[in-house]
Amino acid sequence: MWRGRLEPQAIIWGGIFIALVMVSLCATVLYEGRLDAMERARETSRNLALIAERDIERNFELYALSLQAVVDGMRDPDVLALPPHMRRQVLFDRAATAKYLGAMLVLDASGNIVIDSNGDIPRQGNFADRRYFTVQRDNPDVGLYISDPFRSRLRNGSPSIALTRRLSHPDGSFAGIVLIAVNLEYFHTLFAGLSLGPHGSVALIGRDGVMVMRQPYDLRTIGRNISNASTFHHFRSAPEGSFSDTASIDGVRRLYLFRNFPDLPLIIMVAEAERDIFAGWRQRALTIGSLMVGFGLGFVALAFLLGAQLRRRMRAESELQMLARTDGLTGLNNRRTLGEILDQEWRRARRTRSMFSLLFVDIDRFKAYNDAYGHQAGDDALAAVARCIGENIRRPADSAARYGGEEFVVVLPDTPPAGAELIAEQIREAISDLAIEHAGSEYGRVTASIGTACWVPEQDSDVSAVIRAADEALYTAKATGRNKVSTFSSA
Structure with a gap:
């Protein structure tokens, strides 16, 4: 019985375990694929950031050299004594005509244009209110200063940044500044050439948190201060690094890769949207995951089917075994099983020197009943008598069997003669109380005669002895009138 309960459950649980292992392995592979996609995106972003950083550094280095050349020239009296057109050619090299440069200007201590790279006659303008002017004026040791974005007053409000250097008199007092105005279109064009997917972003940010340029381009974000954003805190925490966060500007979650320029107060940030990073992986994961879950569920279903089939087979085998051991009509043990029970209980009684009792039950005038009422009625009567017998033996060790025809045997281990007679009388009364009509009986109903025998087995005795004794009773x-109980007496 234990083995029968275990095996179907073992198949089902084994199927579930295998399915879980399959799904777990699939989930592990998919998770590794997700990590690989993230790492590839991080490496791509790093490469793009390096490309942009080196391009900006190279150009800004040229701009810084051009500014220094003007500063050095402004200190040379011979250069200042030259005619305006020659002085302009000496002070301003070809960098002043580079694409995306607005102009190179020399401003005096009052912020007025005194030398203009665009022509011999300087354009009119005063920039004393600009921060790039006041910073150089108030801080002699600033060196190269990169301004925040502003709208140019000389180029119809074109968004620009300025690179400036201080001019000083021989005594160190402020003499003005030299500036190069860089059109922000330079950064816009540079960033537009970096492929980051439909929701990616690249930005150049000052270390003070002011947005210099951002792609996707939106003029409203230029000059915006993001120093309080969670992303900016990451940018200032290390020279370079990567992290995932949600942008404060557009609410898109991205994988950020940032680098702080080593020689410039700028930060380059390249961010690819997670939805773009995982778009291909998500499609593969959905396909593979769905197939694997389907296979897993199918495997579990197959395990349930096999378990159910095995359970049905074991139930059928159990039923066949029961049929082989029981009488099909009455449901009691058959004669073969009776032989096994008698042998087992007789040996046990002989080993323990305990009392062994046996009842022989026989339906009175059963042949006459069959002839009068038919075999179907006879079968019904046999089944009813068998129920009476079964209902009156209650101990687990007691058993009953159909011996043959209308005869039944009841085995009562550890039962003294008085107990055997009591059970026999109960069975007889129960059969009589069925009140099954039997016109051929002197009692007018179906009755039974019962013989009992009680024995304490000897070492050399055989169970057939007690069977003969019960049969004799x-x-x-x-012989003494039927419908009664008779106990074997050796006398």
Whole structure:
């Protein structure tokens, strides 16, 4: 019974375990694929950031050299004594005509244009209110200063940044500044050439948190201060690094890769949207995951089917085994099983020197009943008598069997003669109380005669002895009027 309960459950649980292992392995592979996609995106972003950083550094280095050349020239009296057109050619090299440069200007201590790279006659303008002017004026040791974005007053409000250097008199007092105005279109064009997917972003940010340029381009974000954003805190925490966060500007979650320029107060940030990073992986994961879950569920379903099939087979085998051991009509043990029970209980009684009792039950005038009422009625009567017998033996060790025809045997281990007679009388009364009509019986109903025998087995005795004794007692009951219990007496 234990083995029968275990095996179907073992198949089902084994199927579930295998399915879980399959799904777990698939989930592990998909998770590794997700990590690989993230790492590839991080490497791509790093490469793009390096490309942009080196391009900006190279150009800004040229701009810084051009500014220094003007500063050095402004200190040379011979250069200042030259005619305006020659002085302009000496002070301003070809960098002043580079694409995306607005102009190179020299401003005096009051912020007025005194030398203009665009022409011999300087344009009119005063920039004393600009921060790039006041910073150089108030801080002699600033060196190269990169301004925040502003709208140019000389180029119809074109967004620009300025690179400036201080001019000083021989005594160190402020003499003005030299500036190069860089059109922000330079950064816009540079960033537009970096492929970051439909939701990616690249930005150049000052270390003070002011946005210099951002792609996707939106003029409203230029000059915006993001120093309080969570992303900016990451940018200032290390020279370079990567992290995932949600942008404060557009609310898109991205993988950020940032680098702080080593020689410039700028930060380059390249961010690819997670939805773009995982778009291909998500499609593969959905396909593979769905197939694997389907296979897993199918495997579990197959395990349930196999378990159910095995359970049905074991139930059928159990039923066949039961049929082989029981009488099909009455449901009691058959004669073969009776032989096994008698042998087992007789040996146990002989080993323990305990009392062994046996009842022989025989339906009175059963042949006449069959002839009068038919075999179907006879079968019904046999089944009813078998129920009476089964209902009156209650101990687990007691058993009953159909011996043959209308005869039944009841085995009562550890039962003294008085107990055997009591059970036999109960069975007889129960059969009589069925009140099954039997016109051929002297009692007008179906009755039974019962012979009992009690024995304490000897070492050399055989169970057949008690069977013969019970049979002899049954013969006595039949001979003395039927419908009675007779106990074997050795006298």
